[in-house]
Amino acid sequence: MAKIGNIELGAFPLLLAPMEDVSDPPFRALCKEQGADVVYTEFISSEGLIRDAAKSMQKLDIYEKERPVGIQIFGAELDSMLQAVDIVEQSNPDIIDINFGCPVKKVVCKNAGAGILRDIPLMVKLTEEIVKRTKLPVTVKTRLGWDNASIKIVEVAERLQDVGIQAISIHGRTRVQMYKGEADWKPIAEVKNNSRMHIPVFGNGDVDSPEKAVEMRDTFGLDGAMIGRASIGYPWFFKEVKHFFETGRHAAPPTMEERVDAARRHLSMAIDWKGDKLGVFETRRHYTNYFKGIPHFKEYRQKMVTSDDAADVFAAFDEVLEKFGDYQFV
Ligand SMILES: Cc1cc2nc3c(=O)[nH]c(=O)nc-3n(C[C@H](O)[C@H](O)[C@H](O)COP(=O)(O)O)c2cc1C
Numbered sequence: 001m002a003k004i005g006n007i008e009l010g011a012f013p014l015l016l017a018p019m020e021d022v023s024d025p026p027f028r029a030l031c032k033e034q035g036a037d038v039v040y041t042e043f044i045s046s047e048g049l050i051r052d053a054a055k056s057m058q059k060l061d062i063y064e065k066e067r068p069v070g071i072q073i074f075g076a077e078l079d080s081m082l083q084a085v086d087i088v089e090q091s092n093p094d095i096i097d098i099n100f101g102c103p104v105k106k107v108v109c110k111n112a113g114a115g116i117l118r119d120i121p122l123m124v125k126l127t128e129e130i131v132k133r134t135k136l137p138v139t140v141k142t143r144l145g146w147d148n149a150s151i152k153i154v155e156v157a158e159r160l161q162d163v164g165i166q167a168i169s170i171h172g173r174t175r176v177q178m179y180k181g182e183a184d185w186k187p188i189a190e191v192k193n194n195s196r197m198h199i200p201v202f203g204n205g206d207v208d209s210p211e212k213a214v215e216m217r218d219t220f221g222l223d224g225a226m227i228g229r230a231s232i233g234y235p236w237f238f239k240e241v242k243h244f245f246e247t248g249r250h251a252a253p254p255t256m257e258e259r260v261d262a263a264r265r266h267l268s269m270a271i272d273w274k275g276d277k278l279g280v281f282e283t284r285r286h287y288t289n290y291f292k293g294i295p296h297f298k299e300y301r302q303k304m305v306t307s308d309d310a311a312d313v314f315a316a317f318d319e320v321l322e323k324f325g326d327y328q329f330v
Contacts, residue, residue, distance in 0.1 A: 002200040002223045004167045005137030007068050012217050013037035014238050017228035018072040026269035028066045035238035043099045046075030046084035060091040070095030076111035085133045100142040103175045114175035117146040124159045131164035141169040147176040157191045169226045172205040189220040202226050210244030233289025253329040259290050260321045
């Protein structure tokens with residue numbers, strides 16, 4: 001049974017990965033409904049929070065129905081990170097997660113995200129002080145190392161555990177790899193196999209089928225899987241993995257009615273949360289996957305992803321249901 005602090009997560013939990021511009025409250029709520037055991041916000045800049053930047057503050061919003069939820073912050077300045085922790089606590093999340101994995105240049109050049117993998121003492125120090133600052137459980141998400149020559153994840157994970165984190169999620173790539181190649185889960189298993197480790201070790205990277213989740217659990221012996229890209233526009237992924245765990249068989253894919261219903265609710269929640277304009281705009285990226293594989297669908301997809309008017313997008317959903325309601329997904 002995996003636990004983050006006092007939060008019981010059952011055997012082999014599935015975690016929704018933090019994803020910029022994707023893991024917002026509406027999407028997290030849909031993933032939670034479909035079986036995600038923990039959801040994370042996208043990364044939020046500690047500096048942005050301190051400046052009270054509206055965009056950063058809005059990222060702190062959480063719905064009750066998505067709990068347990070972790071808010072992820074990033075930064076490399078101790079003072080800013082501690083102030084950010086105080087601000088984050090006011091949103092009352094269940095977990096605070098530290099991003100030590102973001103590979104993008106504008107983040108790593110400030111030593112934040114995966115940049116900190118070049119300065120392990122700073123990484124440990126920041127973590128230690130954050131853990132001391134809050135009563136909430138603190139988790140870390142990171143990568144294997146900066147580059148292949150500097151992978152020390154077994155030692156790093158142990159040191160982070162020793163300063164008090166309650167779980168670690170490890171993406172099986174280095175910073176230098178960005179998203180290239182295949183994620184390597186072997187070093188993550190080495191972290192898990194370290195006899196001194198007692199906190200949950202969650203694997204991340206390339207879990208895109210129920211079989212891969214089984215592999216992560218049974219072959220690599222990890223405590224849970226963090227899932228990112230496979231869930232974008234496909235919140236059913238969590239339920240499908242769980243169905244496979246329970247039965248050894250693949251679940252039937254969601255019907256057109258279920259897909260249209262999810263798309264409608266996604267858009268409605270997004271509009272309630274962000275207003276018409278942003279709600280319409282920011283939900284677009286999900287539709288391609290919601291309706292993947294349907295022949296002669298281009299015209300309808302076009303309407304969904306180009307219309308600025310919510311009423312038109314809802315009308316497109318109705319049309320899709322009418323025209324393709326009987327389509328059999330495989
Ligand atoms: C669009 C996108 C945005 C991401 N944003 C974040 C982020 O804000 N914080 C973070 O820790 N990782 C972020 N990631 C990395 C994912 O959390 C995850 O580590 C990575 O996608 C590998 O997992 P996957 O193969 O299941 O997608 C992002 C990934 C994608 C595709």
